[in-house]
Amino acid sequence: MPVELFRLAEREGIIIxxxxxxxxxEAVYWAMPGLPPVIGLANSLDYAPRAYFRCVLAEELGHHFTTVGCRIPRTYFHYRDRMEVSRAEYRALRxxxxxxxxxxxxxxAFRRGIVEVWELAEYFDVTEEMVRFRLNLSDILMLRLAG
Known part of the structure; x- marks a missing residue:
């Protein structure tokens, strides 16, 4: 279990x-004014690889820190609703x-020669998909342009 993420949730008053x-x-984040926020995790995650579980829980915590208001997906969306959900998901994943x-x-890690995606995934205990996403964020891209 990713203890550091559970501790962060506890400090923020988030019920898991x-x-x-x-x-x-696999997971949802729900918050309403006046009530403690809740992260719901699928029981199946208890059997998922640790790196995958860490990524799922971190993204749900990301909703807590980046999403304003309650965004509960509905079956039918207007285009503007789909765009707002996409932005909220991107912010949480970032x-x-x-x-x-x-x-x-x-x-x-780069200075130590850890540069392959799979090596970085092992080093940070995350999925390769999370590493690829991280390597494409603007702070990394700015370093590439500067270097």
Whole structure:
């Protein structure tokens, strides 16, 4: 279990619950004014690889830190609703990637010769998809342009 993420949730007053979600749903973040926020995690995540679980939980925490208001997906969307959900998902994933793979630690890994995606995934205990996403964020791209 990713203890550091559970501690962060506890400090933020976020309740974490385990539920029987129907696939492909694995996790949700829900917050309403006046109530403690809740992250619901699928019971199936208990059997997922640790790196995958860390990424899922970090993204849900990312919603807490980046999403304004309650964004609960509906079956039918207007285009503007789909765009807002996409932006909220991107912001949460960006927060997760930057929290799980901080820029200073990433640069240290590069200096140590850890440069392959799979090596970085093992080093940071995240998925390769999370590493690829992180390597495409603007702070990394700016370093590439400057270097």
């Amino acid at each position: 619950e385990w539920w029987d979600f129907e696939p492909p749903l 927060w997760a990637a930057q929290w799980l793979i901080p820029l200073d630690k990433l640069l240290q």
